[in-house]
Amino acid sequence: MIPEQIEIIAALNNAKKRVDWNSTGKDLYGTIGNYHIKIAAYYKRKKDQKIMHYPIMCPYVLGFDLTFQE
Template sequence: MGFKTPRRIIVEYAIPFQSARRKFTEVMPNWRRELKVIEVLPRLIHLQKLGYYHSHPQFGKKRGTPELSKTDREYMQPGEIEIVVAINDSKRSSPWKESKNKLSGTLGKYHITIAGFYKRKRNDEITQYRVLCPYAIGFDYTFEQPLV
């Protein structure tokens, strides 16, 4: 939930939902259609639905990746964002940093990588964009880096 400016999409709130039907490697996205509450929320809190986020957790030795799967791409609606959070085991902690348009760092014993994608209305093209998060890497750093 958030709002759009001409150059940025600003996410103010991310509301966690637990899916009833799950595979090990991926949450089945079918439940999205059933979430009528999402359509009502903007009227209540004056923010619009921007898209979804979901996680790709590590499963055994197979590490979660911050990429869109084929299914993820199909379920994205034009004009909406998808944020993918890869969650993997981490033996040591590392500070949060931005690299290759992704944000990553550790939280407790997990290594987290966050990637943001947007599907254009014009041609359904999906592009990965920078994820700016001043709370993770600092306000000065976030807004002084040149756009890559």
């Protein structure tokens, strides 16, 4: 990881149940179809090389579930 470069991690797993899209302030998560998706971002601080969470702000996520309802 290069200092001050943001890296995005996306985890895709089979969904055990439907989960509305939400944000914890550190990541975004929810389900689309049969998949549970979690997205998080990280960066390495230049001063001490510590890996930190980068907040993901996405106001669109609150209305995302309406798009995929059957």
